[in-house]
Amino acid sequence: MTGPGAPFPAALARVALVLLTLLPLGACAAGPALEDRGQVTAAPGDSRHLTIGSAGFTESDLLAQLYARLLDDAGYRTSILTVANRELYEPALESGRIDVVPEYAATFADWLNAKTHGADAEPVGSPDLGATMKALRALATPRGLTVLAPGRAVDQNAFAVTAAYARRHRLKTLGDLGARKLPVRLAAGDECVRRPYCAPGLRKLYGIHITGIDPKGVGTTQAKRAVQQGRDQMVLTTTTDATLDSFGLVLLADDKRLQNADHVVPVVNRARAGGARVAKVLERLGDVLTTADLVAMNRQVDAARRLPADVARAYLEDKGLTG
Secondary structure (H helix, E strand, O other): OOOOOOOOOOOOOOOOOEHHHHOOHHHHOOOOOOOOHHHHHOOOOOOOEEEEEEOOOHHHHHHHHHHHHHHHHOOOEEEEEEOOOHHHHHHHHHHOOOOEEEEEHHHHHHHHHHHHHOOOOOOOOOOOHHHHHHHHHHHHHHHOEEEOOOOOOEOOEEEEEEHHHHHHHOOOEHHHHHHHOOEEEEEEOHHHHOOOOOHHHHHHHHOOEEEEEEEOOOOOHHHHHHHHOOOOOEEEEEOOOOOHHHHOEEEEEOOOOOOOOOEEEEEEEHHHHOOHHHHHHHHHHHHHOOHHHHHHHHHHHHOOOOOHHHHHHHHHHHOOOOO
16 A cells, blocks of 8 residues: 555666665665755755655655656656655755655645754744745755645645535535534544644634544544444545545635645655756656546556556556656
């Protein structure tokens, strides 16, 4: 379900590895020194062999395969490196041991902000994509990273109810739910009690009557089953959750924009992959790939048990992005 996919048959050097088997932790933990301005101001690099990072879950594996296939088609030689921990792969990206990773704009902005300014720093991610990207690039650039244009696809927090519940109460949006003044027990993680995008935001922005949090995690099978069986009325999940149909669940639209702008965005090591050619290749995908496309591909891997490499290749061919 979350493992890396098999290599593309045509690739010359496609390998999925765990970072710790390739590098000692100390080899990539520091990244380029922030005071070394030369690495930041030097001309962007265009290495012919690029390592694509994956965070080891289905969607990240798919995005890494999409990136690699497109770059292969453009004449690069690529490898895929699976590192299921941002604390490891981000320093490796800074140091050039990983060249490209798929990221999520607001989440990565807040992560870099906490790394730079401390865990208590005020978040910089927001529902405003422009402001989020500006903050993200300001944090990434001094670390030798280039943030490419965000794509159309968004993987952000979302809330789902049963289709029957939505029909009965005429719900399409979270605003509809707030207007109905229904008591709602929410299946989510423990942190939902205090996180502004979760229970506090639902109450303040939407006026939803949250009666309690059922601590079953974000988008877990247990959480979705609790809503399916009527023990809870709503579940916290994500916009690219591919299993909602199997539980009879539907998303309620975030019509007042509570959630942050977590658009899929490629991040590259400037010195090795910061040139216009890589940007052009990857931004072609961003212009085409939608949230619904990601849901469909996630479903093919998680439900139909297809390999991420095969799903990615078929998608790119279907969209005319590769031959």
